[in-house]
Amino acid sequence: MTGEVMTVSVATLGFPRIGPRRELKTALERHWSGKASGAELLDVAATLRGKAWAMQKALGADIVPSNDFSFYDHVLDTSAMVGAIPAAYGWQGGTVDLDTYFAMARGAQGEAHHDCGAGCTHKAIDVPAAEMTKWFDTNYHYLVPEFSGGQRFALSSTKVIDEYLEAKAQGVVTRPVLLGPVTFLKLGKVDAAQRAALLPGLLAVYLEVLSRLAAAGAGWVQIDEPCLVLDLDDADRALLTEAYAVLAAQAPAAKLMLTTYFGGLGDNLATALSLPVAGLHLDLVRAPGQLDLVLSRAPASLLLSLGIIDGRNVWRADLENLARRLAPVAAQRDIVVAPSCSLLHCPVDLAQETAIDPEIARWLAFAVQKIEELSVLARALNEGRDAVADQLAASTEAAEARRTSPRIHDPAVAARLAAATPAMARRRSDFAARRGLQAEALGLPAFPTTTIGSFPQTEAVRKARAAHGKGALSDADYDDFLRAETARTVSWQEQIGLDVLVHGEFERNDMVQYFGEQLSGFVFTKHGWVQSYGSRCVRPPILFGDVSRPQAMTVGWWRYAQGLTQRPMKGMLTGPVTILNWSFVRDDISRELACRQLALAIRDEVADLEQAGARIIQIDEAALREGLPLRRGDWQGYLDWAVESFRLTASGVADATQIHTHMCYSEFNDIIAAIGAMDADVISIETARSKMELLGAFADYRYPAEIGPGVYDIHSPRVPPVEEMLALLDAARARLSPDQLWVNPDCGLKTRKWPETEAALINMVAAAQAARAQA
Numbered sequence: 001m002t003g004e005v006m007t008v009s010v011a012t013l014g015f016p017r018i019g020p021r022r023e024l025k026t027a028l029e030r031h032w033s034g035k036a037s038g039a040e041l042l043d044v045a046a047t048l049r050g051k052a053w054a055m056q057k058a059l060g061a062d063i064v065p066s067n068d069f070s071f072y073d074h075v076l077d078t079s080a081m082v083g084a085i086p087a088a089y090g091w092q093g094g095t096v097d098l099d100t101y102f103a104m105a106r107g108a109q110g111e112a113h114h115d116c117g118a119g120c121t122h123k124a125i126d127v128p129a130a131e132m133t134k135w136f137d138t139n140y141h142y143l144v145p146e147f148s149g150g151q152r153f154a155l156s157s158t159k160v161i162d163e164y165l166e167a168k169a170q171g172v173v174t175r176p177v178l179l180g181p182v183t184f185l186k187l188g189k190v191d192a193a194q195r196a197a198l199l200p201g202l203l204a205v206y207l208e209v210l211s212r213l214a215a216a217g218a219g220w221v222q223i224d225e226p227c228l229v230l231d232l233d234d235a236d237r238a239l240l241t242e243a244y245a246v247l248a249a250q251a252p253a254a255k256l257m258l259t260t261y262f263g264g265l266g267d268n269l270a271t272a273l274s275l276p277v278a279g280l281h282l283d284l285v286r287a288p289g290q291l292d293l294v295l296s297r298a299p300a301s302l303l304l305s306l307g308i309i310d311g312r313n314v315w316r317a318d319l320e321n322l323a324r325r326l327a328p329v330a331a332q333r334d335i336v337v338a339p340s341c342s343l344l345h346c347p348v349d350l351a352q353e354t355a356i357d358p359e360i361a362r363w364l365a366f367a368v369q370k371i372e373e374l375s376v377l378a379r380a381l382n383e384g385r386d387a388v389a390d391q392l393a394a395s396t397e398a399a400e401a402r403r404t405s406p407r408i409h410d411p412a413v414a415a416r417l418a419a420a421t422p423a424m425a426r427r428r429s430d431f432a433a434r435r436g437l438q439a440e441a442l443g444l445p446a447f448p449t450t451t452i453g454s455f456p457q458t459e460a461v462r463k464a465r466a467a468h469g470k471g472a473l474s475d476a477d478y479d480d481f482l483r484a485e486t487a488r489t490v491s492w493q494e495q496i497g498l499d500v501l502v503h504g505e506f507e508r509n510d511m512v513q514y515f516g517e518q519l520s521g522f523v524f525t526k527h528g529w530v531q532s533y534g535s536r537c538v539r540p541p542i543l544f545g546d547v548s549r550p551q552a553m554t555v556g557w558w559r560y561a562q563g564l565t566q567r568p569m570k571g572m573l574t575g576p577v578t579i580l581n582w583s584f585v586r587d588d589i590s591r592e593l594a595c596r597q598l599a600l601a602i603r604d605e606v607a608d609l610e611q612a613g614a615r616i617i618q619i620d621e622a623a624l625r626e627g628l629p630l631r632r633g634d635w636q637g638y639l640d641w642a643v644e645s646f647r648l649t650a651s652g653v654a655d656a657t658q659i660h661t662h663m664c665y666s667e668f669n670d671i672i673a674a675i676g677a678m679d680a681d682v683i684s685i686e687t688a689r690s691k692m693e694l695l696g697a698f699a700d701y702r703y704p705a706e707i708g709p710g711v712y713d714i715h716s717p718r719v720p721p722v723e724e725m726l727a728l729l730d731a732a733r734a735r736l737s738p739d740q741l742w743v744n745p746d747c748g749l750k751t752r753k754w755p756e757t758e759a760a761l762i763n764m765v766a767a768a769q770a771a772r773a774q775a
């Protein structure tokens with residue numbers, strides 16, 4: 001100890017960009033539909049940014065980020081910044097305009113003649129959206145960077161500099177955020193050799209950005225390299241070493257805070273500590289154990305940013321505990337305290353939630369509350385715990401109240417779990433035996449056509465649900481409305497010639513929330529939105545206690561829909577792994593245990609649907625791949641219990657009952673054996689954006705069951721022509737046996753509008769008919 005007084009500062013790494021009431025969503029969708037000009041959109045965005053900066057400052061953050069805002073996705077922003085724009089989008093160089101940006105995000109078809117203000121460069125184009133996939137192990141999706149053969153990088157968007165200056169003009173000196181060059185390259189569609197070849201050109205743009213930021217007055221820049229928590233090989237590590245050597249040597253004016261999150265540095269620690277940066281941020285929620293190691297190895301000159309408040313969950317922190325834990329560190333060196341990662345993955349403000357059970361609300365903290373927590377913690381460390389004695393006591397009491405609440409544990413759930421046997425997770429016969437029975441029961445043609453479940457959630461559907469929620473529409477009227485929507489959709493599917501029908505999911509707000517609302521052990525928010533992709537948001541249910549199913553959840557709607565048609569109507573469920581992965585979950589029991597509780601609850605629903613007469617039951621596991629741990633060494637443990645949970649849900653049925661599952665946005669190569677082990681009779685998967693590349697894994701594995709590779713990218717308003725879908729089917733046929741193939745879209749149609757849905761599905765049925773004719 002030198003006797004010098006150490007200081008603790010508070011930083012945030014990113015704030016939710018969508019706005020407390022999803023203002024950005026509204027503005028984006030108004031703009032895309034031609035109801036709002038580009039200028040209006042820019043105005044809403046600027047207001048949101050200004051409020052976010054001011055709010056974070058007012059809450060006690062010393063270090064506030066800029067460039068965490070995005071119109072769609074920060075990875076796409078980085079592609080725009082460096083000019084990595086595929087030729088298909090018709091960009092001619094210069095600054096990447098909003099139309100090009102949104103065409104990459106959403107695809108574009110025809111002439112989009114709306115008023116987007118000066119500089120509008122609308123062109124008549126027909127181009128699909130760029131590929132979209134999961135951001136690490138989150139439910140946020142990014143646009144995959146694409147690089148051309150002779151890719152040249154050039155500064156093509158000054159967004160990061162503009163937003164730094166914008167904040168400065170409002171009196172807030174921010175720490176701009178950049179996605180680091182190595183993580184950016186690793187997220188792109190390139191191999192190691194191409195990454196190495198691309199790096200020097202990319203660094204030239206980063207250097208230009210850093211020097212412009214420094215010239216504008218930025219003292220620090222946050223540079224995110226979450227790839228440092230992944231399994232890296234020597235080539236990746238060499239890339240990091242090269243990149244930061246260049247940045248340090250040539251852009252010395254801006255200090256770099258190297259930011260890692262979503263896990264520990266593990267075997268990349270030595271690399272991280274060798275990089276010539278001024279600061280290092282650690283995720284101490286996912287990897288608390290790394291602190292001691294880092295403290296023992298980090299030079300005193302390295303500013304450590306300690307991510308000790310969970311940016312990925314909603315539980316209130318135990319501040320007294322944290323203050324005790326950090327006091328010895330804060331006595332030794334200056335530190336920054338921060339959320340573990342960007343608060344992008346958290347709802348904005350708990351204060352907006354007036355309807356949550358107050359006992360449970362007391363256990364929660366959203367983005368705003370998390371910054372308040374950090375501010376209390378910093379005061380405790382800087383001024384002594386007495387300075388914030390009341391806040392610390394309140395935090396301790398809340399933690400204790402949650403720990404000891406009788407509402408968390410249900411002995412009946414524990415007893416049922418204890419009685420579950422391995423045999424309950426095994427179908428009676430193997431797939432080969434089941435297949436014939438199912439074919440006989442269903443009598444489907446070759447290349448059977450179906451959809452994934454949801455049909456357009458139109459404004460009318462959302463309005464009716466909102467009115468019902470507010471009591472403005474009676475139960476009976478709401479029910480009549482939903483029945484009419486369902487009946488119309490069933491009859492339309494029959495009319496266009498789909499083989500296996502769905503009821504359309506009009507009664508569901510969201511595929512996870514709908515089930516959570518009917519299961520015991522969950523609470524819900526009214527405004528707890530979290531961005532999933534672009535303007536699309538979700539309100540993850542909050543799992544606080546043991547799970548059980550008080551009554552059947554979907555049987556009434558299935559029975560009604562099946563009563564309208566002779567064709568098979570799929571029972572439609574969300575699987576336990578997906579409910580778990582798309583909820584904010586308990587941190588007092590393991591994910592495995594929570595998942596088994598969910599599995600037993602959904603198993604009961606499967607049994608009830610079968611009992612009611614369903615011949616096909618689809619159990620969506622869209623998030624199974626997303627939940628995969630980031631380190632390969634942790635995969636098998638997760639896959640074992642995730643697959644077992646699915647099987648526990650699905651295996652209680654007769655051989656003739658066909659179990660479908662569905663997955664989207666996943667790289668399947670790595671987990672194909674686990675997908676096989678799920679033992680579903682049919683799997684539908686997202687493949688259209690990757691042009692059937694994903695099917696390679698199924699072909700190489702010799703996947704025995706049936707597969708519906710999506711032939712239509714439902715995240716784009718674009719209507720794929722018949723030939724395009726037929727070409728995708730041909731590509732699928734080249735890899736798999738034709739009698740394995742189903743024909744379906746990539747995912748549910750809830751985000752689409754009816755006209756494009758109708759046109760696309762009519763084309764899809766025509767493509768299936770053409771494939772049958774060719775067979």
Ligand SMILES: CN1c2c(nc(N)[nH]c2=O)NC[C@@H]1CNc1ccc(C(=O)N[C@@H](CCC(=O)N[C@@H](CCC(=O)N[C@@H](CCC(=O)O)C(=O)O)C(=O)O)C(=O)O)cc1
Pocket residue numbers: 139457462463465466467508509510511512513526532533535536537538539582622747750751
């Ligand atoms: C399939 N996907 C899903 C993921 N995660 C989920 N939890 N669910 C998914 O379906 N992850 C991967 C993919 C892709 N992601 C998405 C995510 C979100 C959407 C989507 O369409 N989201 C809607 C919101 C859905 C919803 O909850 N709707 C509610 C509330 C509707 C609403 O906005 N109400 C207003 C009031 C309206 C009024 O008064 O008129 C309000 O509450 O303020 C509902 O329908 O009741 C979105 O709008 O973003 C799609 C794919």
Ligand SMILES: N[C@@H](CCS)C(=O)O
Pocket residue numbers: 452453454511572620622662664747748749750
């Ligand atoms: N059945 C759901 C799955 C989405 S992943 C739907 O169709 O929306």
Ligand SMILES: [Zn+2]
Pocket residue numbers: 452622662663664746747748
């Ligand atoms: Zn899906």
